[in-house]
Amino acid sequence: MTSNPSPGTPGLPRVPTAIPGLDEVIGGGFLKSGVYMVQGTPGAGKTILANQISFTLAAAGKPVVYVTMLAESHARLMQHMSAFSFFDESLVPEPVYYVSAFNALRNGGLPGVVNLLRGEMRTHKAQLLVLDGLVMAANAAASDESLKLFISDIQAHSTLTGCTTLLLASDDADRPVSAEHTMVDGILSLRECRLGPRRERTLDVVKFRGSSTLRGAHSFRIGASGITVYPRLESARRDSPDAAIKSCGLSTGIAGLDHLIEIGGYPQGSVTVLSGYSGSGKTSIGLHFLARATADEPGLFFGFYESPEFLLQISRSLGVDLQPLVDAGVLHFVWQPYGENLLDELAARLLESIRHTGAKRVFIDGLGGFAAATAYEARDGGFLASLANELRRSGATSLITAENTSAERSSFPLSTPTMSALCDNIIRLDVQIERSVQHRMWIGKVRNSRYDLRVRDLVLTATGLEVVDCATSVDSTTAKDRTNE
Template sequence: MSESTTERAQERVPTGVPGLDTVLHGGLLQWGVYMIQGRPGAGKTILANQVCFHHAARGGRVLYATLLAETHERLMFNLAPLSFFDASRFPEQITYLSAFSTLEEGGLKALVEVLRREVRARKSTLLVVDGLVTVEESAQTKRDFKKFIHELQIHANFAGCTILLLTSANTEPVGPEHTMVDGVLELADNRLGRRAERELEVKKFRGSSYLRGGHAFQITRDGIVVLPRLEALLQEPSREDPCKTERASTGIAQLDRMLHGGLPCASTSVLFGPTGAGKTTFGLQFLDESSKDEPGLLFGFYETPPRILLKARALGLNLEKKQKQGVLDILWHPPTERILDGLGNKLLAAVHERGVKRLFIDGVDGFQQSAAHPERISHFLAALTNELRVLGVTTIYTSELQEMFSADVRLPISGISSLVENIFFLRFVELRSRVYRMLSVVKVRDSDYDSTLREYRITSRGIELADTFESAESILTGDAKAASGSRPKRKGLLRKRSR
């Protein structure tokens, strides 16, 4: 094969399907024959037509041949509401051909001949055969069926045409057609308990690397949107780790002093605490330090933006003003039927678009609730955290503990402590029939810090930290008690309460 032919064979044909070209590392290969398979309703026809209209918009010509599929009138009716549909492409750039009668009367040989003739006459650069299962049923032997695909391959090479073959999911582990084509894309609609999630997997793709495994996708008004699996997309961070030594203020002066200047820039922290402990309040004070040089983003699951702003006003924070200035944004996603990778991709897109340097994710548990396969959440968070770190983003997660008063602490997400540099625990403690809030700094990677347990209060000025009981024991169990032989010494906030 000549050098020019080799170069031409490696040219890409973009699909125009959001996310799919990312999975395919650039799109289909020119001259390739690709099978799109899946059960009825999986989205094969929408995917193929979306590729066709994008191809036509780039100046290509398309022949779409149907075999015992829906009528062209019904097909147009169903495609018309989708934003990619453009009737002006007919018939100059996109032609629909009903080829079933040709197949029924003349067999596979006649079908190949009519496809060759029409592709040549219309100078088509993309051919779609919708209904390959009908061809298989018409073939007398498996060898005849393989020969049909082989002849299409020869014609694709001769005419410079890329071919898509649409078929129902094959019941065999490997059908004869799979060995002949250059690639296989499988669409599935999986039932997971009471919810369902669509998934695309590239089973085979000759001549190129691609993102392996299943990738969720949605059918929207704009057509199909593929959501590449984050841990596959970001197996390695997109750039080198900047390893910054600067500090980012938490927005709480007393806490900054405990941390010897604030949080390490481009680090990730997690606030563990039960409901009502003030996790969101801590995060809002962190975001109140957002500026033109350090844009902030709140990515939340449980409280709507109006409620967040109302809470901020009650704490004396200027988040609403900062939002109007364009240095802070709030994205809210109720943790209902969300797709995990959709959340991850949207978060990273917002970080890139806004140049975010301060990120507060209020409720990392929301990611876990959105995961169709909960066992992958730690891998997802590892990929997300690594990418945020190299983007220079200082991140705070909150994670809710189920136990309000307990000596046992069970982390809600396995392995999360190893993914973050800094860990803070917010706890309720009971002493002498009174409940107090306590903060403990458990971990700050590669840095010294003040490990003293501190009481804190949530006031109209935000979080206030103070000294704690110097002579109390078992504070972190939630059941504090005075040390034997001493009376509790109260300092700071506790002294104010005793008056």
């Protein structure tokens, strides 16, 4: 379970946590024989995090000693942990050994606890030591110096035995733990933050010696499998993706729209925003794009609103039945209900779906699903720019719908800097009422290609959408033939 040394820390092997996302945040895992503090408010997830790491290491045959500073038995602790899939009762008492240091602290003070730790680490040949309840030791310390000496003794024995140590500390105890902050090799801070009526759990690497880490707050979720960390997208990836955009076109799925762009479609590897208000035809254009999916160009629909079943019904009414593509395994749907999603969890799910399916045609319907997620308001353009970069880097050609709440042509659903950071191409959609309801479209921007600037009508025929001259559509097409998103 120990990895090779990282480039920045020659000779210091890693101990991966195997907690999804956490190793990416801390640069590959804890350093072997390091001493780390995990601090946070009660209920933030410290004990779950430590037990998840413990059982993961134990499952790989690594002995673990888990020490609590409580007087009560460990039966209740294990009862709580048994709700998670990482818990395996057969690993207790070996290789996961639970022991209480309460009596050692009461009878012998901090030196008594040190003696207990040394004895248990030696007896069980521990490769991971967890001390749950550091605040009890801090309260028992006669001075800051005695607490520092306690931490120093733990560090010395960890180095001697090659054992990695986690110290769990609560933030809001009667006596704040601070004397040892300068002594430990790293500090992870767990928080539960209030964002309006919502709450979000976050993890922050306050300190980490000998390693490059992803700074800032990273959201995490506690579920049936334990903790999953979602590295903040803006900090996780920085490489330039511009080389991924090609000067050749990928068909839009609508012949008339292909003809308006000199290279015959969206530039491969680019991000296109379909901008318009509700009912203007955004989803219809996206479904036509996916209708061209093949084994060489798999398609992915990532959406928040309509279910896959309903979207398949819509595709049939548009004249581009997508069901055969689903049956052939070349088109995939990923749908999550609109609501209280975590922003980075959505991004991770999207990017993993692209990677897993090998999708080359990606349709995201729509931007509002991300905007409704927790923490979007504080991150906005930075998040969208990072997401767009990752979409380009994936090699996929992506379409994203952006809902415009105004019927004014000149208005954008996003600020100009945000729109510029997000997209390479813009398709604008509108609905006008003249002699009939008319769905109109024009190209606002295309990267790497010339394009036709004229406004055209979007017309629904028996075989799908067509892009036609406005005058032609008014004369030859009735209102009932027009596209309806």
